[in-house]
Amino acid sequence: MPHDNDIRNQSSNRPFEDILKASLSRRNVLKRSAVMSAAGFMGAFVGKSLLAKGAAAATNLSSGTLLAQASGLLGFTAVKIADAVVDPATPTISDEYEYQSLIPWGTSIQPGGPEYTGNPNTRPTAAEQASQVGIGHDGIWFFAKNGTSNTEGMLCVNHEFGRNSHVLGKEAPESLEDVRLSQHAHGVSVVAIKKSGGKWERVASQNSRRIHVNTEVEFSGPVAGHPLLQNSANNVPQGTLNNCGSGYTPWGTYLTCEENFNGYFGSSAGDAFVPDENQDRYGFSSTGFGYGWEQYDERFNLSNPNYANEQHRFGWIVEIDPEDGSKKAVKRTALGRFKHEGFAFATGSGGRAVGYMGDDQRFDYCYKFVSQANWRSMRARGLSPFDYGKLYVAQFRESGTGRWLELTIRNPKLKAKFKDQAEVLTFARVAADILGATPMDRPEWTTVANDGAIFWAMTNNSRRSETGPGSPLAPNPDGHILRMVDGNNHIGTTFTWTIPFIAEDTHADGDETTFSDPDALWADSFGRLFIGTDGGQQKGLNNQLLVADPATGEICRLFTGVASDEITGIAITPDQTTLFTNTQHPGNGDPTLTNFPAATDGVTIPRDSTIVITRKNGGLVGS
Ligand code: FEO
Ligand code: CA
Ligand code: CA
DSSP, rough: OOOOOOOOOOOOOOHHHHHHHHHHHHHHHHHOOOOOOEEEEEHOOOGGGOOHHHHHHHHHHSSSSHHOOOOOOOOOOOOOOEEEEEOOOOOETTTEEEEEEESSOOOBTTTOOOOOOOTTOOOOOOHTTTOOOOHHHHHHEEEEEGGGGGGGEEEEEEEEOOOOHHHHHSOOOOHHHHHHHHHHHHHHHHHHHHTTEEEEEEOTTTTTTTOOOTTEEEETTTTTTTTGGGOOOOOOOOOOOEEEEEOOTTOOOHHHHHHHOOOOOOOTGGOOOOOOOHHHHTTTTSSSSSSGGGOOOGGGGTTTTGTTTGGSSOOOEEEEOOOOTTSSSEEEEEGGSOOOOOEEEEEEEGEEEEEEEEBBBBBBEEEEEEEEHHHHHHHHOOOOOOSSSEEEEEEEEEEEEEEEEEOOOSSSSTTTTTTSSHHHHHHHHHHHHHHTTTOBBBBEEEEEHHHHSSEEEEBBBOOOOOOTTTTTTTSSSHHHHHEEEETTTTSSSEEEEEEEEGGGGGOOOTTTTTOOEEEEEEEESSEEEEEEEEEEOOOTTTEEEEETTTTTTTTEEEEETTOOOOEEEEOTTTTSEEEEEEEEEEGOOOOTTTTTOSSSSSSOOOOOOOEEEEEETTTTTTO
């Protein structure tokens, strides 16, 4: 999304930039290779000239061993830049592939309901929007029917944001009805879908539903029931918002991640509003992002004492059961409160549930959660693995190693600041500052590969103040991908790290693999890394979906979106023959840039949409 460009981290913690720079200047390629697996070697060193692609690079860099690893994982024809830029108003896709649009903004959740199809002279009513697919498609996952179907299931899609100009057709709300329309366009859609006649379509289901800003939700974990979540207005917990990345669990639930929640709050006090320390660390201000909700809905007015703790009800990861429409969404407070990008699940030693989570702001942190016990046995006892466990924040070291610092009230440094564990979790950023976590370059999505390696998309950080010899990352306006191997099969307190991809290294003239601002990430079981981008791409490209092989450095362009959009979220059927991604904010809502998914007519309002990608003749997506 158009991002909160501020820096909220005022700690003096040593930034990753500094650590990487020192690390690169101290080590050469061979030394670095010794601390990582052979598969990671190609990417381990990322000097500009070395990050040439694929087999050719392997030939230059080392002997036949690495060349043999150029495994040909990426067998499809990459979209050429020249072809992708011909018509910025429409997507392009690899020759062997085809795509369709599915559940764009305004689609009725159930067949037969009211539909909004982009008429520039109207918008949905707030009531209609509450039963329609929202806007700002982002995190996504496909829950196959019976866990195995490749043609039928529940699709969960996040609705991260929609500007007032796009959703309301005006810059500011003029009534509570306008605010409700905006609120109902946010949240999550759970939609039954099915493939018939070669096309995917929405179908009826009692479990299809909208969860938006006014839907009742529950809290669980250490902060549930705490005064920090109680208002004197005594209003029940409602809503999820700015749902960005996502995750999924082996027990079949969807995890939606609340990111820039601060921007929806404002203050009736105007300039007289002065954020306290915690509010400042999370970026609250008197006007927020300009949605204006606080003018008509007191829940979002930071200066109304009756709703003083409403702000603490957002910034969590929320668990949704896509197969049971009667269940409320649950905010899992043990996972901490910050600007959650996504959640990548791993089963660690002892069968514990582990999650890797980025906090997407310039100079904010990487976190992980480890459940207290085996997730299967916890669930068998009726406990959520996400309600009991430890939350850690990452501290990176120059040596290519790092450690996880536990956010616990038992730590005297945190005990000196906070009353209890609920406060530590609610103000996780502040606690992480105190522990000396490493400020990063905007951690976006995270994914865990089959070999256990964790990949983190660090989308960019143009606010770097230093450049230095040996460091390609200061400033780092185009981002990189970090690979981590976590100790003790995900539950340890140490890790190692390398950098397999730096976007800037793909920007040379004639380089067809160019990309910037990696954001969405998903690793398949063959070692391929799918990368969705969000930012200014080079060479006239729109945002794109790429497939990369971290073992060889190869990058192949699968799909490009439309003008001013962002490619968000990656989901897959169990057999990997169908991939779901999204175009978010196509044209930024401007019909003169694109009318997608409608045919180009210069008038129809473009709508955020899921994009379904398949091979024309069947087969695995990405191969
Ligand atoms: Fe919503 Fe950090 O992307
Ligand atoms: Ca993102
Ligand atoms: Ca982004």
